Amino acid sequence: SGSYHSDESIDQITVTAGDLSSVGNPVPSGGYIVEGGRAYVTVKLWCWSSGASDHADLYLSSDASSPDWQSLTTITCPGGGEQTIRHAFDVPSGAVQSVRVNFRYNGSPSTCSNGSYDDHDDLIFAVGGGPQTASFDAGLGAPKCSFGSSCDSVGLLNGRGTINSGNEINKPNTLNTCSDGNYGSYHSDESIDKIVVTRADGASGDFTEGDEVTITASIWCWSTGTSDYIDFYYASDAANPVWNQIGARLRCPGGQSQTVSRNFVLPQGGLQAVRVNLMYGSGNPGTNKCTTGGYDDTDDLVISVKPNAIAASMALPSRGGGHDDVQAAIVFIEHDVNADREAAALVELNGSVRAGDGEDGSSNTGSKAGKGPESANAATVSSTSKISATGANLSLLPSAQTEKKQITNAPMRERVAAVETRNVISLNVMGLKPMNKVDENEMLNLLHESSTGLKTIVLGMTTICLRTMLQR
Numbered sequence: 001s002g003s004y005h006s007d008e009s010i011d012q013i014t015v016t017a018g019d020l021s022s023v024g025n026p027v028p029s030g031g032y033i034v035e036g037g038r039a040y041v042t043v044k045l046w047c048w049s050s051g052a053s054d055h056a057d058l059y060l061s062s063d064a065s066s067p068d069w070q071s072l073t074t075i076t077c078p079g080g081g082e083q084t085i086r087h088a089f090d091v092p093s094g095a096v097q098s099v100r101v102n103f104r105y106n107g108s109p110s111t112c113s114n115g116s117y118d119d120h121d122d123l124i125f126a127v128g129g130g131p132q133t134a135s136f137d138a139g140l141g142a143p144k145c146s147f148g149s150s151c152d153s154v155g156l157l158n159g160r161g162t163i164n165s166g167n168e169i170n171k172p173n174t175l176n177t178c179s180d181g182n183y184g185s186y187h188s189d190e191s192i193d194k195i196v197v198t199r200a201d202g203a204s205g206d207f208t209e210g211d212e213v214t215i216t217a218s219i220w221c222w223s224t225g226t227s228d229y230i231d232f233y234y235a236s237d238a239a240n241p242v243w244n245q246i247g248a249r250l251r252c253p254g255g256q257s258q259t260v261s262r263n264f265v266l267p268q269g270g271l272q273a274v275r276v277n278l279m280y281g282s283g284n285p286g287t288n289k290c291t292t293g294g295y296d297d298t299d300d301l302v303i304s305v306k307p308n309a310i311a312a313s314m315a316l317p318s319r320g321g322g323h324d325d326v327q328a329a330i331v332f333i334e335h336d337v338n339a340d341r342e343a344a345a346l347v348e349l350n351g352s353v354r355a356g357d358g359e360d361g362s363s364n365t366g367s368k369a370g371k372g373p374e375s376a377n378a379a380t381v382s383s384t385s386k387i388s389a390t391g392a393n394l395s396l397l398p399s400a401q402t403e404k405k406q407i408t409n410a411p412m413r414e415r416v417a418a419v420e421t422r423n424v425i426s427l428n429v430m431g432l433k434p435m436n437k438v439d440e441n442e443m444l445n446l447l448h449e450s451s452t453g454l455k456t457i458v459l460g461m462t463t464i465c466l467r468t469m470l471q472r
Helices: 309-313 398-408 440-449
Strands: 009-020 026-028 038-047 054-061 070-076 081-090 096-105 119-126 131-133 135-137 142-144 150-152 191-199 212-221 228-235 256-265 271-280 297-304 392-396 425-429 456-459
Touching (some): 038 096, 054 081, 191 271, 212 228, 212 271
Parallel strands (some): 131 150
Antiparallel strands (some): 009 026, 009 038, 054 070, 096 119, 150 191, 191 212, 271 297
16 A cells, blocks of 8 residues: 555665674675674665654574574664664574565564555575685584685694594594594694685685686695595585595605695586595595595585586586586586487588598598597587578687688597687577577577587687587
């Protein structure tokens, strides 16, 4: 009931990291809203008449997906017309939180009153950003960080098992059945003391799929360190970890306190984990990716990762079969094994490419020993493709014109028609949209329904880049 800006309404809600002064003035921190920090909510209202009959009930939920509203305060309009109220609060744990304002004419405090002049609105906000300090997650069995640009285990991993003078808190701090060795003494024998994950580019944004990150482990190596080794792993799903080793096994660079690190690119997954396995001697990590020696230590650190906007918006349903585990901000397109058996027609690639040509120009039929059948060039499409073979034109951008001959004569074993990473190819789908304005759905339909054997594609704002994949 009523009229706009005559009767009650909520016009704006803002949540800001910071606090309020003793007289209620805002003091923004200029940083991120973080767990355990302070924040304040600002509400712009329109109050009826003198405002004396209008009241704003403020609530907070630490989980926006399943809200359990906790009362912050109730504030009566300080006057009529446009008014601004504020309230500061301690930020609880929770990656995605929400505030609610229930604005009512008379009545009693409520999360959702039903008066004819009442208004109620929610604002969802993310908690995280900037450097994060891990806290132990009992459900996972390891330290965990919320969204941020770094994750530091601080003292949660310090020590190993039950060794003398160095019992590890919440040991073994691993996501599966790994256990620590209990031989030796603290800072005489081996231990992992801390794990830190940071963005490799040093930027302040939250971890996001496709970001390159650095894992740094602070460890204690026995004697000269020549008998101690370190493995690094990552898992894209901390709840059901499948561990992938990062690089080759390292040897301690020296004795006593040492720092070792590895870089990797965050795959798809909202809650990921990294693992460091420190061992005396070069042991076998087994299926659980952790050694079991008496001086060995294995620790995990769980990190929160935001989705890549492009990849998330363009995910394709599985067509069966596996896919290459390529670490990049990419969209996976499943490989159709029948593509290698279907007859394919070559499309124009700034000139003609003869199917079956080898690097030396000779005819290449059948398969090489141990390699399996060679696959068709990515420029081939099946007759079932949504556009005809003459409907697509791969053309070089000006910056890559000097490489035209190299591209058009690329070996046919290459699964994606591309060149070195310094070169870029643009795709013009004729008759559909002008250059650089190809609709994403049209592109996906083309790629998804053709039998080209395309493996991966990275989509930019105006250019589609195809990477060279040399093997299945």
